[in-house]
Amino acid sequence: MSKAMTPRTWFLTGASRGLGAHWAEAVLARGDRLAATARDIAALAPLSERYGDHFLPLRLDVSDTAAVRDAVRSTEATFGGIDVLVNNAGHMLVGAVEEVEEEQARAQMDVNYFGALAATRAVLPGMRERRAGRILQVSSLGGLVAYPALGIYQATKWALEAMSESLAAEVAAHGIHVTLIEPIMFPTDLAAASPQVAQDPAYAHARQALYAGAEAAGFTPGDPAATSEALLAIVDAPEPPLRVLFGTGGLEALRTEYAGRLAGLEQWDHLSRLAQGKPSGS
Structure with missing residues (x-):
């Protein structure tokens, strides 16, 4: 695993389980500093024991915007700034659109989208001041394709995709790079x-x-631990991608999806032209 030239400071949400737990370990193992959040920080205790003052565990519910801002300020006060933000916290509500209660839908958006938005907005002033920073948004293949029974979950990822693509264009002039990770x-x-x-x-x-x-589609489960090396490679890349798929089979699925979208738009292009109307003055 490659090692950064100088230690970086990371802010990682959703660090207590899943991909986040693997990433937290990898970041600390190579000598970087890490502020890691979880709703239950007891799960982060082993990292505290092993990495001492390189590690800052923070109890955080990312749906609480004020708490997100406080956590970012605490990290900046402790480590002097945040070089890398990884918005990983989230959950997956499986259900048809009609099955999902309104409260569930709002909670899904609060965590997956507004939580990431709050953390992103909180780190930007410091990154702009230093004219450097990396923001990694954990989206999904479902941020690019929508499947049945995942509509509400994937709506949060489509929102994250749109916001992040616009953000990337807005902050490039400040030396900040944005990458959407699509597991x-x-x-x-x-x-x-x-x-x-x-x-x-x-x-x-x-x-x-x-x-x-x-x-x-032939999707097969990947190794969560293997994603750590890919994550570090993104951060170390001088010009990281706006989007990157984690795992295999996604490119084929997207080729099929986008070809179908274009074919459908072309099939109904006569209505597009009808809606346009005649040029004024003709």
């Missing part, structure tokens, strides 16, 4: 640890289509 399939128990909907038999076919689609 495909990793055994992290994300769905199992997330809120559940009351399933309606009317949408059993949607859940079946979700799993059948993943099987048909």
